[in-house]
Amino acid sequence: MEIKVKLSNLRTAPRKARQVVDLVRGKGVLQAQSILLFTVNKTARPVMKLLNSAIDSATKNYHLETENLFISKITVDEGPKLKRFFPMSRGRAYPIIKRSCHIALSISDGAPDKSPKGHFDGPVTIPPKADLVGKVKKTENKTKTAVKLKKRVTKSKIK
Numbered sequence: 001m002e003i004k005v006k007l008s009n010l011r012t013a014p015r016k017a018r019q020v021v022d023l024v025r026g027k028g029v030l031q032a033q034s035i036l037l038f039t040v041n042k043t044a045r046p047v048m049k050l051l052n053s054a055i056d057s058a059t060k061n062y063h064l065e066t067e068n069l070f071i072s073k074i075t076v077d078e079g080p081k082l083k084r085f086f087p088m089s090r091g092r093a094y095p096i097i098k099r100s101c102h103i104a105l106s107i108s109d110g111a112p113d114k115s116p117k118g119h120f121d122g123p124v125t126i127p128p129k130a131d132l133v134g135k136v137k138k139t140e141n142k143t144k145t146a147v148k149l150k151k152r153v154t155k156s157k158i159k
Contacts, residue, residue: 001058001062001064001108001109002072002106002107002108003054003057003058003061003062003106003107003108004054004104004105004106005050005053005054005057005104005105005106006102006103006104006105007046007047007049007050007102007103007104007105008079008102009079009080009100009102010043010046010079010100010101010102010103011098011100012042012043012046012099012100012101013099013101014076014077014078014079014099014101016041016042016043017043017047017076017101017103018076019041019043020036020039020041020043020044020047021043021047021074021075021076021103023035023036023039024036024047024051024071024074025071025074026070026071026072027070027071028067028069028070028071029051029055029066029069029070029071029107030066030067032051032071033048033051033052036048036051046103047103047105050103050105051071051105051107054105054106054107055069055107058107058109064109065109068109069107069108069109070107070108070109071105071106071107072106072107072108072110073104073105073106074103074104074105074106075103075104076101076102076103077101077102077103077104078099078100078101078102079099079100079101079102080100081097081098081099081100082097082098082100083095083096083097083098084096084097084098
């Protein structure tokens with residue numbers, strides 16, 4: 001069962017809201033509540049209210065247990081921008097853009113996915129050590145010759 005809740009027109013920049021949301025993405029509901037409780041950020045409080053609303057609707061409407069719930073998906077989208085102008089000297093005006101965001105949260109009662117979206121668990125090829133050592137030696141030789149040339153040039157200029 002998946003419960004979806006949405007918060008619209010939060011007067012915080014989406015970039016700042018994503019910092020808080022990234023802390024709780026994929027976590028259990030109780031763990032997310034404790035993280036948000038101690039997060040010192042303006043956006044943590046509205047996200048906490050949104051999470052509590054989702055938990056309440058899950059427990060009251062669908063009779064789910066709080067311990068089994070986890071955050072399956074949480075996104076922050078850009079909302080409308082308020083465009084204002086700040087007067088400056090000589091009749092100039094600098095624009096001020098007051099950003100807002102929409103936060104969508106869905107909680108689920110199943111087991112959380114451990115692998116992130118788009119993750120590939122296929123074979124990884126690592127080049128042999130001999131190839132890496134040869135590349136390093138070649139670059140070291142180039143830098144040593146460059147240093148020798150610089151010394152020659154500076155000595156010839158001094159004379």
